[in-house]
Amino acid sequence: MWLLPVYALLLALSTLTHEPxxxxxxxxxxxxVTTDVFVVSxxxxxxxGAGLGLVGVVCAMVLMLRGPAAGTALVATALTILGNVLFTSIFAAAAYxxxxxxxxxxxxxxxxxxLYDDVYGAPLLTALxxxxxTFVAGALLLGRAFARTDPSLRWAGWTYGASLVVFLIAGFTVSFLQPVAAAVACVAAVVVSLRLPTLAA
Structure with a gap:
């Protein structure tokens, strides 16, 4: 579960600077893009970070399987996996x-x-x-699943999902909001990681 806030924290750190x-x-x-910071990021x-986040999402789904949001958690996990795998292919293109x-x-x-135009052609834009x-749908449904699991998770669940959506949209519009949105998601994920395991016990 604690990989969820780690994932959100890594999102925040990776978007502190943006390429010209x-x-x-x-x-x-x-x-x-030829700096070490870019490659490490x-x-x-x-x-x-995407891989760690997926492990965290799967763990959260397992904890919710016996609760009122089991179906939503399953669909959210599937969509999140699809979204992160597609995004990882784009991150790989950038990194390598x-x-x-x-x-x-x-x-x-x-x-x-x-060559840049060739790499970032129609196939990559389709994956994007x-x-x-799928990323947006998965984030919102996962937030909904958290919120439906228990009233104590309502604000944290919706905040987690909404902040990831803001994070994605900010990447195409107001990029300086990305680390802020990811930091908010991290805080919400900490709350979920503290409470969800005890609710499922």
């Missing part, structure tokens, strides 16, 4: 392809910008869209 807009300044973008926080593209550009190799839909 490649369309406006490809050189600045290249310098950012994506491999350690985004990819490993972007530094190579950035180094190629900084070394003045021709075609680096076109499907990942966003």
């Amino acid at each position: 807009d490649h369309a406006e300044d490809f050189e600045a973008w290249s310098r950012y 994506h491999v350690g926080a985004s990819i490993l 392809a972007q530094p190579a593209i950035g180094r190629a550009f900084l070394a003045e190799m021709p075609g680096a910008e076109r 869209a499907l990942g966003a839909v």
Whole structure:
């Protein structure tokens, strides 16, 4: 269960900085994505964090299987797994392809910008869209499952789900809100991790 707040904390840490807009300044973008901070953030926080978060979600589902929100918890877990797997493929593209593209550009190799466009083409954008839909649905349903399990989890459950949705939307709109939303999700997940195991005992 405690992997849920760890997951949310890693989301917050991984979004403290954001890459420059490649369309406006490809050189600045290249310098950012070739830093160790960028690689560690994506491999350690985004990819490993997603895996840890899924373990936490499955543990939460197991604890709710005998409660009033069993069905909701099952569906939420399935959608969360789908969403995080799809997003992990995108994090992997960022972690492994972007530094190579950035180094190629900084070394003045021709075609680096076109390679970026090729990597981030229709297949990746499709995975992003499907990942966003399943991630949002999974987060909201998991929050609903927490809230339905016991009145003492109502605010924490809805806060957890809603803050993850805000986290995702902020990534496409107001990026500086991402770590704030993830921190709120972390606090809510701590409350759930403290109370849910005792309710299921």
